[in-house]
Amino acid sequence: MSDRLTRKQFFGRAAAGGALLTVPGLASACGTSVNNASKSNASAPVQKKLAKVLNFDNWPLYIDVGKSHNHPSLQQFTKQTGVQVNYVENINDNQSFFGKIQGPLSRGEGIGADLIVMTDSSGYPQKLIQLGWLEKLYKPAIPNIKNLVASQQHPSWDPNRDYSLPWQSGMTGIGYDPNKVGYELTSVDKLLSDPKLKGKITLLNELSDTVGLIMLANGDDPAHVTKTTWNRAMNTIQKAVNSGQIRQFTGNDYAPLLANGSIYACFAWSGDLVQLKADHPGLKWNLPDTGGMLWTDNMLIPLKGNVFTASTYMNFYYEPKIAAEVEDYVNYICPCQGADKVLEKTDPAVAHNTLIFPTQQMYNNAHPFDPVAVNNPTYKQQFQNVIGA
Amino acid sequence: MTTQAVSLPAEPRPRVTAAAIGRWVGSRVLSVYAVLALLYLFLPIVVVIAFSFNNPRGRFNFTWEGFTWKNWTHPFAVPGIGSAIRISLEIAVLSSIAATMLGTLMALALIRYRIRGQGGLNMLVFLPMATPEIVMGSSLLALFLNWSFISLGFVTILIAHIMFNISYVVVTVRARLAGFDRHLEEAAHDLGANGWTTFRKVTLPLIAPGVLAANLLAFALSIDDFVITYFNSGSTITFPLFVWGSARVATPPQINVIGTMIFIVAVGGMLANIVVQNRRARRAV
Amino acid sequence: MSAIAEASGPPAGGRERRSFLSFGRRRKLVAYGLLAPGLAWLLVFFVVPMYFLGETSLESGSYPTFTFNWAWHNYSDAITTFHTQFLRSIEFAGIATVIALLISYPLAYWIAFRGGRWKNLYLLLVIAPFFVTYLIRTLAWETILADDGWVVSVLHTLHILGPNGRLLATSGAVIAGITYNFMPFMVLPLYVSLEQIDWRLLEAARDLYASSRIAFLRVTLPLSLPGVFAGTLLTFIPACGDFINAQLLGTPQQYMIGNVIQSQFLVINNYPEAAALSFVLMAAIMLAVIVYARLLGTERLAGAAAAAA
Numbered sequence: 017m018s019d020r021l022t023r024k025q026f027f028g029r030a031a032a033g034g035a036l037l038t039v040p041g042l043a044s045a046c047g048t049s050v051n052n053a054s055k056s057n058a059s060a061p062v063q064k065k066l067a068k069v070l071n072f073d074n075w076p077l078y079i080d081v082g083k084s085h086n087h088p089s090l091q092q093f094t095k096q097t098g099v100q101v102n103y104v105e106n107i108n109d110n111q112s113f114f115g116k117i118q119g120p121l122s123r124g125e126g127i128g129a130d131l132i133v134m135t136d137s138s139g140y141p142q143k144l145i146q147l148g149w150l151e152k153l154y155k156p157a158i159p160n161i162k163n164l165v166a167s168q169q170h171p172s173w174d175p176n177r178d179y180s181l182p183w184q185s186g187m188t189g190i191g192y193d194p195n196k197v198g199y200e201l202t203s204v205d206k207l208l209s210d211p212k213l214k215g216k217i218t219l220l221n222e223l224s225d226t227v228g229l230i231m232l233a234n235g236d237d238p239a240h241v242t243k244t245t246w247n248r249a250m251n252t253i254q255k256a257v258n259s260g261q262i263r264q265f266t267g268n269d270y271a272p273l274l275a276n277g278s279i280y281a282c283f284a285w286s287g288d289l290v291q292l293k294a295d296h297p298g299l300k301w302n303l304p305d306t307g308g309m310l311w312t313d314n315m316l317i318p319l320k321g322n323v324f325t326a327s328t329y330m331n332f333y334y335e336p337k338i339a340a341e342v343e344d345y346v347n348y349i350c351p352c353q354g355a356d357k358v359l360e361k362t363d364p365a366v367a368h369n370t371l372i373f374p375t376q377q378m379y380n381n382a383h384p385f386d387p388v389a390v391n392n393p394t395y396k397q398q399f400q401n402v403i404g405a
Numbered sequence: 406m407t408t409q410a411v412s413l414p415a416e417p418r419p420r421v422t423a424a425a426i427g428r429w430v431g432s433r434v435l436s437v438y439a440v441l442a443l444l445y446l447f448l449p450i451v452v453v454i455a456f457s458f459n460n461p462r463g464r465f466n467f468t469w470e471g472f473t474w475k476n477w478t479h480p481f482a483v484p485g486i487g488s489a490i491r492i493s494l495e496i497a498v499l500s501s502i503a504a505t506m507l508g509t510l511m512a513l514a515l516i517r518y519r520i521r522g523q524g525g526l527n528m529l530v531f532l533p534m535a536t537p538e539i540v541m542g543s544s545l546l547a548l549f550l551n552w553s554f555i556s557l558g559f560v561t562i563l564i565a566h567i568m569f570n571i572s573y574v575v576v577t578v579r580a581r582l583a584g585f586d587r588h589l590e591e592a593a594h595d596l597g598a599n600g601w602t603t604f605r606k607v608t609l610p611l612i613a614p615g616v617l618a619a620n621l622l623a624f625a626l627s628i629d630d631f632v633i634t635y636f637n638s639g640s641t642i643t644f645p646l647f648v649w650g651s652a653r654v655a656t657p658p659q660i661n662v663i664g665t666m667i668f669i670v671a672v673g674g675m676l677a678n679i680v681v682q683n684r685r686a687r688r689a690v
Numbered sequence: 691m692s693a694i695a696e697a698s699g700p701p702a703g704g705r706e707r708r709s710f711l712s713f714g715r716r717r718k719l720v721a722y723g724l725l726a727p728g729l730a731w732l733l734v735f736f737v738v739p740m741y742f743l744g745e746t747s748l749e750s751g752s753y754p755t756f757t758f759n760w761a762w763h764n765y766s767d768a769i770t771t772f773h774t775q776f777l778r779s780i781e782f783a784g785i786a787t788v789i790a791l792l793i794s795y796p797l798a799y800w801i802a803f804r805g806g807r808w809k810n811l812y813l814l815l816v817i818a819p820f821f822v823t824y825l826i827r828t829l830a831w832e833t834i835l836a837d838d839g840w841v842v843s844v845l846h847t848l849h850i851l852g853p854n855g856r857l858l859a860t861s862g863a864v865i866a867g868i869t870y871n872f873m874p875f876m877v878l879p880l881y882v883s884l885e886q887i888d889w890r891l892l893e894a895a896r897d898l899y900a901s902s903r904i905a906f907l908r909v910t911l912p913l914s915l916p917g918v919f920a921g922t923l924l925t926f927i928p929a930c931g932d933f934i935n936a937q938l939l940g941t942p943q944q945y946m947i948g949n950v951i952q953s954q955f956l957v958i959n960n961y962p963e964a965a966a967l968s969f970v971l972m973a974a975i976m977l978a979v980i981v982y983a984r985l986l987g988t989e990r991l992a993g994a995a996a997a998a999a
Contacts, residue, residue, distance in 0.1 A: 020622040024802075025684070073640070075650070075654070076485070076647065076650040076651040076653070076654065076655075077464070077483075077651050077654045077655050078654065081484055085481070085484040086484070087484075104640040104642075105485060105642065105647075106638070106639075106640050106642060106646070106650070106651060107650070108635075108646070108649050108650035108651075108652075109956075111488075111956035111957055112635055112636075112956060114956075115543060115636065115955065115956055116546065116635070116636055118545060118754070119546060119550045123550075124661050124753055128639070128640070147754060180503065212853075215854065215856065215859075216837075257942060262941075263859050263941060264859050264940070264942075265942065267653075268652070268653055269652075269938055271465055271467065272829055272832055272833070273832070273836075273858075275465065275467040275468045276467060276832070276833060276836040276838060276839070277470055277836060277837060277838035278832070278836045278837040278838065278856070278859075280860055284626060287654065288654075290463075290821050291463035291464045291465050292463060292465060292656070293461030293463070293654070294461070294462040294464075295462050295463045295465070295467075295468065295470050296468070325467075325642070344484060392752075393752055393958060393959075393960070396957060396958050397958055400953045400957060400958065402942075403942055404941070404942025404943065404944075404945040404949070405775060405942070405945035405946075405949035405950045405952075405953050409858065428902050431797060431902055432833075435799065435800055435804075436798055436800060438796045438797075438800070439796055439797045439799075439800030439801070439804075442794070442796065442797040443795050443812075443815065443816075445793070445870075446815070446816065446819060446870075447815075447818075447819070447833050448830075448834065448869075449819070449820055449827050449834065450818065450822065450827075450830070452830035452833055452834060453822050453826055453827065453830050458831075459747040466829075466852075467829070467833070468833075485715060487956065497988050502853065503849075506895035507727050507728035507731055508728055510724040510725070510727060510728060511724065511725055511729065513724050514721050514722075514724035514725040515725070517721070518717065518720075518721035519951055520721055520722075520725065520964050526725075526729070528976060529729075529732060529736075530732075531739070531923070531927060531975075531976065531979060532736070532740070532972060532976070533732070534923075534924070534927040535927050535928075535930070535971065535972045535975040535976065536736075536740070536931070536968060536972060537931040537933075537948055537950060537951045537968050537971065538931070539952055539955050539956070539964070539967060540743055540951065540964060540968045541736075541739070543955070544739030544740065544742060544743045545735060545739050546737060546815065547739065548739050548919075549733070554935065556976065564735060565735070567731060567735075568731060568732065568735040569738055571728050571731060571732060573924060575728070575877075575879060576920045576924055577877065577879050577883075577920060577924070579916070579920065580879045580882050580883045580916040580917045580919070580920035580921075581882045581883065581886060581916075583883070583889070583916035584883060584886045584916055600720075606867070608989065610822040611886075614809075614850060614881075614882060614885050614886075615858070615886075617810065617813070618878040618879070618881060618882045619815060619878075619882075620811055621814065621817050621874075622875065622878050622924075624817070625817040625820035625874055626819060626820075628821060629820045629823060629824055629825070631823075642898070644823060645823045645824070645825075648823045648825050648826065649823075649825060652825055656825075656829065658698035660822075660823070660826055661822070661826060664821050664822030664823070664826060665822070668821050668822070671814055671816070671818065672811065672814060672818070672879050675811045675814050676811065677812055678810070679807055679808065679810070679811060682807065683807065688962060
């Protein structure tokens with residue numbers, strides 16, 4: 017800055033900048049709607065032309081990594097279709113990511129991504145559909161959709177898979193150290209009442225996971241939440257909090273605590289235990305006998321994303337060979353049928369790992385959470401009150 | 406000239422008084438205390454460095470599984486970690502320097518001159534520190550979204566970091582200016598120096614430790630910032646964003662390696678600087 | 691009257707005013723000139739967003755339709771519903787600040803007076819922990835303070851902790867986390883102020899038969915007060931809004947107002963409430979700062995020079 021701004025210049029520029037900060041503009045960016053319809057999903061008919069670049073936002077370390085730090089499956093996609101993939105790992109949390117993208121989306125603008133991945137149990141994919149901020153998939157470009165695992169084909173929040181396709185799945189159950197606990201822990205009731213576990217257990221701060229498991233233990237159905245079943249679950253949790261049984265409510269920071277022995281048991285995600293068991297083979301993960309929760313990270317096309325290219329990629333991913341490549345690295349639950357057959361030959365350990373390719377019995381025992389209840393503001397506030405903030 | 410006529414009184418032997426013992430103990434205690442405080446600061450860092458040699462089979466680096474060199478021979482094995490730390494360092498250097506300049510000028514103005522609205526300005530300096538990061542980050546994002554000529558990424562992160570660093574610089578430099586001896590400047594004036602020369606040759610060197618400390622503080626704040634950066638980063642990934650992002654599925658030891666490397670480079674650079682200064686001082690003597 | 695910007699102005703007590711740029715005007719321009727860049731940055735990138743945040747705080751409704759209707763109830767709701775967390779935040783931040791001061795003052799003193807030519811190196815060492823991100827530092831603490839770790843075992847043996855006692859997931863852990871993470875913010879301003887103290891003043895005190903204790907209390911401590919003031923502010927103010935230590939190291943009984951604001955914003959998407967909570971927090975902090983400054987005597991802290999100028 018060689019010449020200082022004169023006062024006149026300074027104020028002139030500030031005024032110009034200020035003129036851009038219109039109240040409606042900023043207000044709507046903050047989520048207020050001022051004369052704008054939020055259901056603006058009138059997409060033009062899909063152009064059947066591949067874009068030059070696919071902008072793919074995903075969670076970190078959620079895709080295969082090759083020897084030279086590239087992503088072989090993405091390179092194969094480029095070779096097959098000629099589309100470059102701009103792969104960005106900038107999603108680390110559903111809530112924060114939503115907080116970041118809701119600004120442009122609420123004004124009908126794109127976010128610079130053709131494909132994003134968000135978890136159904138957070139309620140945000142449902143919210144995005146409701147708000148009209150997603151584009152529909154172009155099914156004619158996705159014949160491989162038939163490879164989708166049966167129990168994932170008709171989720172209640174997107175019954176025809178019009179807006180989403182799973183990228184990876186996971187289950188929520190009980191992770192524990194049998195040596196510390198002393199027995200096979202398959203009961204949520206035991207988890208919450210065994211005095212030996214007092215102060216040595218954690219639950220998740222994710223509403224659908226924790227409340228879902230509690231409801232199942234209470235004999236209620238988490239896929240259809242009513243006020244009665246909700247209050248019952250809240251009481252159960254509150255009692256355990258008051259008695260000091262529950263040490264903390266965590267995100268996935270239960271993992272170091274379980275690994276170093278500070279906690280004996282917790283509500284845990286299947287994929288985390290796959291990693292922990294590599295170093296601590298004694299640790300175990302079960303679906304509770306009353307049932308566990310199933311969640312999916314879904315590929316979604318945000319407003320103004322290139323529908324045809326994104327759909328083409330989704331089809332590519334649902335090729336069992338490709339899904340197997342990704343699965344071999346990611347080690348969560350694969351949503352593509354046939355991938356385990358491919359891995360039988362190349363990596364049988366992964367193919368036979370029930371935390372990666374669950375049995376049908378496990379699928380029967382794993383439930384989704386009520387997609388409407390998960391976004392109910394009263395329920396959300398009540399849950400936050402119970403977990404402390 | 407006789408040499409014996411007058412002899413200087415012999416140096417009085419230090420009396421072993423309680424006060425003397427107290428002083429001796431006091432200075433030792435101080436050193437011990439300071440070393441303990443430094444150890445306390447470094448205890449987790451020792452663990453971090455140790456775990457950079459850890460050899461876990463899984464993707465988490467929580468418990469000791471065995472020693473290996475491979476993290477150090479392949480520090481950038483995790484894709485994205487190299488560019489993340491590079492971007493973080495660039496932003497930290499740029500934002501700390503910019504914030505130090507802006508903040509030092511502000512501190513000078515606030516201390517030296519009776520400005521109308523001084524109280525309000527002081528409050529304005531404190532407010533960014535008091536604002537919860539999540540609302541500061543998201544409000545700033547809303548601002549940037551309205552200015553479509555700025556695209557979210559490196560520049561917006563830099564702007565945000567400079568913004569929150571200014572307050573910390575102002576408060577730190579002001580602590581230095583508060584005890585500043587104005588007579589030195591007056592003396593310079595009396596010797597014919599104009600304002601700028603006085604500033605350059607008298608004021609600046611005397612407040613330099615304050616300015617340096619403020620710079621270090623701003624650097625530390627910038628390199629470790631997460632929440633504000635997350636909201637204003639677009640698709641750019643800084644080192645904290647990378648670490649927090651991967652934490653859901655992995656905590657690769659390479660993170661420890663990179664952190665240690667930065668630390669070693671910084672300390673090494675500082676040591677080299679000190680050695681050079683010493684040589685220069687010795688030569689000047 | 692000493693002034694910095696007097697170039698070739700009229701001699702002290704000068705006779706004529708030199709046209710437009712008189713003595714006083716010149717000073718004013720310089721003052722504003724120094725102030726302008728930083729102030730402009732803060733105005734554009736902080737005040738403007740805060741203005742719109744203020745607007746948001748007076749809206750009501752549910753996501754995504756919020757309408758502005760002077761919803762002052764957001765503020766009263768904020769205080770009545772979450773006063774526990776507010777008070778707890780002030781309490782935790784206050785305790786952490788005091789502990790940080792007690793640990794940092796001797797360290798800063800030692801670096802300033804005994805550091806010699808290694809001073810800058812020690813300063814670097816003080817901020818070095820920040821090169822490793824917060825998460826990794828905290829994981830290291832979780833390893834050190836693990837229930838099965840040797841620190842806890844030793845404390846059990848010494849009966850300092852009860853047989854079921856733990857260090858993690860307690861108020862102590864949260865406060866320790868806050869203290870640890872804000873130590874550089876306390877050390878650096880203290881050092882900055884201490885380093886400036888002329889050692890000859892202490893020598894003079896000794897010559898006047900002061901013991902080291904008196905010399906410290908009557909000479910060093912008062913001269914270092916600007917540093918104490920700055921350090922405590924730089925620690926207390928941001929610590930009040932901290933959430934991450936409580937989240938990782940605390941139980942629901944330790945959650946602070948920062949956690950509430952996080953959840954209101956990110957999980958419940960109640961932006962007006964989050965905004966109102968933020969403003970209440972900021973107001974509470976500012977009030978505390980004003981009271982504190984009065985107690986310590988602002989003239990001394992802002993520099994007697996400014997008052998005299």
